[in-house]
Amino acid sequence: GQQLNQSPQSMFIQEGEDVSMNCTSSSIFNTWLWYKQDPGEGPVLLIALYKAGELTSNGRLTAQFGITRKDSFLNISASIPSDVGIYFCAGDGNNNDMRFGAGTRLTVKP
């Protein structure tokens, strides 16, 4: 099946810093999604991307669907303590088989 590589595995940053994480796929995806999981909760959808090259923002979050359709990145600007959590990329290709990355664990120090 399709493999997703998400990096970095974890990040420790100072409040106010910008954050960048990315996902790469072994094959072409038609849709990329980014989820956030707060401690003790299930993942919640942050951003959905449907076209190669698409750049979408949601507040301080910006995500892009790579031109090759094999990668996506998520940026968080001016991080705050409530950004703490695990961020997952997800996507699917032609068989509607959605895959998740292993997650990026973000810690924000006040």
Next chain:
Amino acid sequence: EAQVTQNPRYLITVTGKKLTVTCSQNMNHEYMSWYRQDPGLGLRQIYYSMNVEVTDKGDVPEGYKVSRKEKRNFPLILESPSPNQTSLYFCASSFFRGAVFGYTFGSGTRLTVV
């Protein structure tokens, strides 16, 4: 409020004692799915259901059973739990399979098998 409800949130059990984790959604979604989350491995799909009475294996189905007798419910059954099934479990639902609509997740069930 539109949501996916899982019960229980926490469960400690002994090896071999059958258990069921319930999942219910109130969004009239046709697609439902179970995942397990383990450190460094992300979310791995156990079973999914495209509609009532239609279920299929995901990536890690061994040791699990599911049923879909009604549209809103999708219980996960562990007939004989083993310690390697200690994990955090999530139920999810959507209108259709695939990423187009995204999935709505429950709050999770943390299972410990001793």
